[in-house]
Amino acid sequence: MSDPDQNPDGPDGSEEPGAREWLIYRGAGEPHDGIRALPKPPPWRDFDGGPLVAPAPETDSTSTRRLGAFRHMAEMHRPSPEELEIINAALYLRRPLLVTGSPGTGKSTLAHAVAHELRLGRVLHWPIVSRTTLGEGLYHYDAIARLQDTQIAASSRAAGVPAQVAPAGPAGGIGSYLRLGPLGTALLPTAIPRVLLIDELDKSDIDLPNDLLNVLEEGEFTIPELERIAEREREVDVLTHDGQQVTIRDGRVRCRAFPFVVLTSNGERDFPAPLLRRCIHLELGRPDHERLATVVRAHLGEELARVGDDLIARFLERSRTEQLATDQLLNAIYLTHHAEPLTRDRLADMLIQRLDRPR
Numbered sequence: 001m002s003d004p005d006q007n008p009d010g011p012d013g014s015e016e017p018g019a020r021e022w023l024i025y026r027g028a029g030e031p032h033d034g035i036r037a038l039p040k041p042p043p044w045r046d047f048d049g050g051p052l053v054a055p056a057p058e059t060d061s062t063s064t065r066r067l068g069a070f071r072h073m074a075e076m077h078r079p080s081p082e083e084l085e086i087i088n089a090a091l092y093l094r095r096p097l098l099v100t101g102s103p104g105t106g107k108s109t110l111a112h113a114v115a116h117e118l119r120l121g122r123v124l125h126w127p128i129v130s131r132t133t134l135g136e137g138l139y140h141y142d143a144i145a146r147l148q149d150t151q152i153a154a155s156s157r158a159a160g161v162p163a164q165v166a167p168a169g170p171a172g173g174i175g176s177y178l179r180l181g182p183l184g185t186a187l188l189p190t191a192i193p194r195v196l197l198i199d200e201l202d203k204s205d206i207d208l209p210n211d212l213l214n215v216l217e218e219g220e221f222t223i224p225e226l227e228r229i230a231e232r233e234r235e236v237d238v239l240t241h242d243g244q245q246v247t248i249r250d251g252r253v254r255c256r257a258f259p260f261v262v263l264t265s266n267g268e269r270d271f272p273a274p275l276l277r278r279c280i281h282l283e284l285g286r287p288d289h290e291r292l293a294t295v296v297r298a299h300l301g302e303e304l305a306r307v308g309d310d311l312i313a314r315f316l317e318r319s320r321t322e323q324l325a326t327d328q329l330l331n332a333i334y335l336t337h338h339a340e341p342l343t344r345d346r347l348a349d350m351l352i353q354r355l356d357r358p359r
Helices: 061-067 081-093 107-117 134-138 143-158 173-177 182-186 208-218 273-277 289-300 302-307 309-319 326-338 341-351
Strands: 097-100 124-127 139-141 178-180 195-199 220-222 235-239 245-249 252-254 260-265 280-283
Touching: 061 107, 081 097, 081 280, 097 107, 107 195, 107 260, 124 182, 134 139, 134 182, 134 208, 143 173, 173 178, 173 235, 178 235, 182 195, 208 220, 208 273, 245 252, 289 302, 289 309, 289 326, 302 309, 302 326, 309 326, 326 341
Parallel strands: 097 260, 097 280, 124 195, 195 260
Antiparallel strands: 139 178, 220 252, 235 245
């Protein structure tokens, strides 16, 4: 028999008051301002970037698509106690969260769920492919466009075009040709953390995980093009990944509140030990019937979740031996609701095809 002093639940199995008071993210889906109660970071993760920039834009339609248009009608599935503890550990320790699991288990959705509940604004999304480089995530400098604008301005002056008509040169200076990427924007100094989704890191080439190490550890990066002109132009205005204008000082970006970084992986490759030790690891298992039903209610409403209950059961049975994704189930329930009853099973089988079979 377990020791009641070691059991956070009451005698009836319910959670005792105060058992989870340390949790900032609760997984309930109801927005709150709990992020402001987050304690100061540990000394080795305390950053001092500044001056502070404007907060993140409001959550956009991307999160609505991820979390479901009917999420206000369906109680969000609460993560398991272990999942909640791991997510909150990443928040407290200011460490990236490495989320692994099979396709369709909700890895990417987790970033949107945290941003929605903690009111952290629009999620910055950085999808990874085999050609992705660290520089693309930090910023983009369009040197070719700047050179072309300079040449056009010089040609106009040489041709004697009046000054009031001819372009004077690159409008706005070098900052007009610089734009921060999703990672670069996440590292801007903000009062509360941004949410950054680095999606499918296992699809990157062999160098990217190692290239990320220093940036994620130090919480800063430099823009050489701005560092070179810092003596004569200390402050330069550039655009963020959100399309907002911010001021970069001395060519350096350093965070204040370390972003909540979610790195997802389908397990197609292993990552180097130095990256793993800098991350908090969360393995998402396959959802059960209750979680799948909640997902269906959040996206399609109560009625379709009820009439599609048999498809949920069949999906779960097949997923024991086949690789399937949750969006296949959503597609099947939505389409079969509008189709003729006689074609329902055939359409469902057509849409829910195993993903681990070569084609």
